[in-house]
Amino acid sequence: MQNYRTKLGRLGDPEIRVNSLKHKREGQGKTAANIKKPRKAEVYYVPLPPKGESTESLETERVALLSEIKKRDNEAVIKAKMERTFSHRRLEIVEQRPMIRDFMNRWPALFKESEVNAEFLRITTKPLQAKFLAQLDNLTDKLMKILEGSKGAKGQKIKDIMAISSLKKGVQEPEDVGVVIEGTTVMNNLGSVIMAFIVLFGLIYALDLSYPNDLKYTFEFCQKILMNLDGQRLSTKMQQMKLKMFA
Structure with missing residues (x-):
């Protein structure tokens, strides 16, 4: 070799x-x-x-x-x-x-x-936006049930965020949603927060960036469970998440 x-x-x-x-x-x-x-x-x-x-x-x-x-x-x-x-x-x-x-x-x-x-x-070799949105549609209900069942301080934080989100239903998206990397606005006018997140995920690949430490499990979920990229190798947290979602 x-x-x-x-x-x-x-x-x-x-x-x-x-x-x-x-x-x-x-x-x-x-x-x-x-x-x-x-x-x-x-x-x-x-x-x-x-x-x-x-x-x-x-x-x-x-x-x-x-x-x-x-x-x-x-x-x-x-x-x-x-x-x-x-x-x-x-x-x-x-x-x-x-x-x-x-x-x-x-x-x-x-x-x-x-x-x-x-x-x-x-x-x-995988489509970004189409696959991300399709998988999100398929898994949202299961994911919401798991999050609603979270306990402890983290569970309370999740419930507080979800409560705020429910109050905002029907509220229009911000006038401008964009992506900022290294303090530089790299893209704007993306239409919605979810589209900006998808674009950010794509840019992480396009620019060969590491996942932010405080969001590494969020991005691991997107990569390995939503997009099924290296989905057979999961951290312990993602293994537990996958078992709950597909049990």
């Missing part, structure tokens, strides 16, 4: 390249340091570039995208160029870990609802 990986590295395989010693940051001069690998069931974590393309040609396509996004009714061209530059964009994200503001300047086309859905599909 080591020989196989060595040969792949010599051929320029991107997943091998990002973990080679010469691509590690200063102070991480060990092969085991800061290993970059799929952690959320990504099928295409660092994909190969399209046949016949190089880093230089894909960078030219990226620059062309900056002009195309300024044109009206140009979704088809943008979609094709985003598809073609997927490997280039993905390697940049995984290898360089750019700041969100800098990445938005380089890849503004990604920060559209349609492209977040497309990027999620490229990474996981």
Whole structure:
């Protein structure tokens, strides 16, 4: 296996390249340091570039995208160029870990609802919005019963939140709902809180972000139970949740 990986590295395989010693940051001069690998069931974590393309040609396509996004009714061209530059964009994200503001300047086309859905599909091979909403519809009643039965301080907190939510039924959504990452508003006018959450979930995959510590179980539920991404490996809490939901 080591020989196989060595040969792949010599051929320029991107997943091998990002973990080679010469691509590690200063102070991480060990092969085991800061290993970059799929952690959320990504099928295409660092994909190969399209046949016949190089880093230089894909960078030219990226620059062309900056002009195309300024044109009206140009979704088809943008979609094709985003598809073609997927490997280039993905390697940049995984290898360089750019700041969100800098990445938005380089890849503004990604920060559209349609492209977040497309990027999620490229990474996981699963549709984001359609599957998320369908699964949520299927499981909401069971989930609500479980939450209503929660006890202790956490259970009371859940009941308080649900009581507030019930009082707000029929109230219109806020005028503007968006997503903020690293203090930067990356998307707005998303229509509803649930759509903003779905987009945030998609952006976590698209930008290879870690789940926030205080919401890790929420996102694990979304990933492994709702979306069935790596659904066979669950934390103890999610195992208990799944048993309750599907008992």
